[in-house]
Amino acid sequence: MDDVMKKFLRYLSSGDFRVPVCDNCGTKIWPPSNICSNCFSKKIRMSKLDSKGKLIEYSQSFIGERKNLGLVEMSGIRIIGSLSQGNMSPGSTVRLTRCGLDKDNSPYYEFSFT
Numbered sequence: 001m002d003d004v005m006k007k008f009l010r011y012l013s014s015g016d017f018r019v020p021v022c023d024n025c026g027t028k029i030w031p032p033s034n035i036c037s038n039c040f041s042k043k044i045r046m047s048k049l050d051s052k053g054k055l056i057e058y059s060q061s062f063i064g065e066r067k068n069l070g071l072v073e074m075s076g077i078r079i080i081g082s083l084s085q086g087n088m089s090p091g092s093t094v095r096l097t098r099c100g101l102d103k104d105n106s107p108y109y110e111f112s113f114t
């Protein structure tokens with residue numbers, strides 16, 4: 001695992017969602033990587049994003065507990081997370097309310113409708 005991914009997961013585990021951003025050209029590096037895909041710089045900082053996003057699409061999962069899953073775009077990056085009840089239509093505004101690592105150390109994201 002590279003350093004940027006480690007930093008990303010360390011922030012995430014404390015509920016702090018930070019995205020790697022290239023210090024040289026400002027590109028958001030998603031998924032996290034050690035090198036900027038735009039200018040190949042390795043100067044990367046971890047930056048907080050606006051917690052607001054837009055629902056792109058959603059589906060329901062019936063595996064285990066019933067969940068609404070949504071694909072959300074936040075500041076140009078796309079994340080899959082669980083959704084609270086609300087206006088399930090593409091284009092709705094959602095907000096990242098919780099994130100972290102679950103017991104298997106997989107990232108999770110929870111969104112609610114604003």
Ligand SMILES: [Zn+2]
Pocket residue numbers: 022023024025026027036037038039040041
């Ligand atoms: Zn760059």
